[in-house]
Amino acid sequence: MTVTGYGTADPQTPLAPVQFERPDVRAGEVAIEVTHCGVCHSDVHQCHDDWGNTVWPCVPGHEVVGRVTSVGDGVTAFAEGDIVGVGCMVNSCQTCEPCKAGEEQYCTGPRGATLTYNGPTKPDGTNTYGGYSTDIVCREEFVLRIPDAIDPAEAAPILCAGVTTYAPLRQHKVGKDTRMAVAGVGGLGHMAIQIAKAMGAHVTALTTSPGKTDDIKALGADEVIVMSDIPALGKAQASFELILSTIPYAHDVEAYLNLVAHDGVLHFVGNFIPTTVAFMPMLFQRRTMTGSLIGGVEQTQEVLDFCAEHGIRPEIKTIAMDEINEAFRRVIDEDIRFRHVIDMDTLRKAEPSGATKLDAPVRGLPEDGGNAPEAAKS
Ligand SMILES: [Zn+2]
Ligand SMILES: [Zn+2]
Structure with missing residues (x-):
């Protein structure tokens, strides 16, 4: 045709x-x-x-x-x-x-x-x-x-955008009361916040845009940390079991890795070329850095059904x-x-x-x- x-x-x-x-x-x-x-x-x-x-x-x-x-x-x-x-x-x-x-x-x-x-x-x-x-x-x-x-x-x-964030949340078994953060609130991040909340997680959004705070809360995020807020970052050190990073450009990875708890995971779905690799904080708290690409067909159907069920x-x-x-x-x-x-x-x-x-x-x-x-x- x-x-x-x-x-x-x-x-x-x-x-x-x-x-x-x-x-x-x-x-x-x-x-x-x-x-x-x-x-x-x-x-x-x-x-x-x-x-x-x-x-x-x-x-x-x-x-x-x-x-x-x-x-x-x-x-x-x-x-x-x-x-x-x-x-x-x-x-x-x-x-x-x-x-x-x-x-x-x-x-x-x-x-x-x-x-x-x-x-x-x-x-x-x-x-x-x-x-x-x-x-x-x-x-x-x-x-x-x-x-x-x-x-x-x-x-x-x-x-x-939906399945790219849904797949890692399932991979890391995000569920009731998982303490996690979503880094970057764009096309992927705004889906990740809603899906993670529907899974029962306590979700903090990490953003570089102070002006987005109200909009991010409206998506359901429990807390918002602006990455230039040094006291807030200090309090959040080593506190998240999982950070799902959707940031699509080169950035200071270490600032995010330091917020990951002992044995926690920093998971990337944004595609960028890092300027530095932050090994030291990874060694000190046995943190893991990993990443994933979209999701399979089965999980794509799952996330469609999940969004229908939860009004996302x-x-x-x-x-x-x-x-x-x-x-x-x-x-x-x-x-x-x-x-x-x-x-x-x-x-x-x-x-x-x-x-x-x-x-x-x-x-x-x-x-x-x-x-x-x-x-x-x-
Ligand atoms: Zn795409
Ligand atoms: Zn094959």
Whole structure:
């Protein structure tokens, strides 16, 4: 099928209308008419080639929500008309240990997980194009059910920002009265605070923005510490069993590590290049520093259901498709907490003329296995 989307062919050019072919739905696949797509900070990084691994052209979007239009042979879990989601992955080997454990994001198969965009598709290695498009086709194992209680636009950010924070909270068994902190209150942090509170934790927010205190309390945080408040930091030394850090830029890690209790954990989900590594405080209180990447399919469904059950919602701002470049600028320039969500009907109705036609396939599978993790390359 011919699909209209928004993409770019290099890091300097703003996103613009494109047209490309998606394969018609095959056995085991689900075709989805995209109604909403969240704008993740990763979309901006990938389009600007900040990680140096972008495959061009790039059509981003991995917080995809839409309506099933058809299903391939053998699909029983979904039917035409269902409201569904697609998160950060559309395929994986499904046989390695992480895949069998429901953690497909850590797939150690020959080509790793196939990311929703910028990931080589198996078996021919064509580049994947994401949810900034009118339609998407996905293997049924990677399709999520959107609970009736959640508005489709609000469901979108849960597929990446939600599961990225939910997975480590489950990993560290956060529960009643866990004394924990969330560092950084942006798109990820504002979800983390709400989810951790619903799990029963005592949650302190660590922020560098004094002006955000009231808003953070409104999200349910029990306490807020501004990182420039030296007496407050002094009192909080070695007090948190867990700090979930969502800070996406280089910062003084030691200031946060010192707040972690004996045998506690500082867990990173923000992607940044540290300027220093703070070993000393780690040794002195046997603290652990660790990190994680998004979450598996099973936990993505879990966090959708969890948010439905507990009334947790991301704060969103709905935009039209042609406002995307402005939204990218805001994501970079402004310290925003809400998530932009594209109303994809605005693209469908616009029927942009002069869309650039993208060829498919656009790439061969690189010899090193594309986006496979280091260990799986051979
Ligand atoms: Zn994301
Ligand atoms: Zn695997």
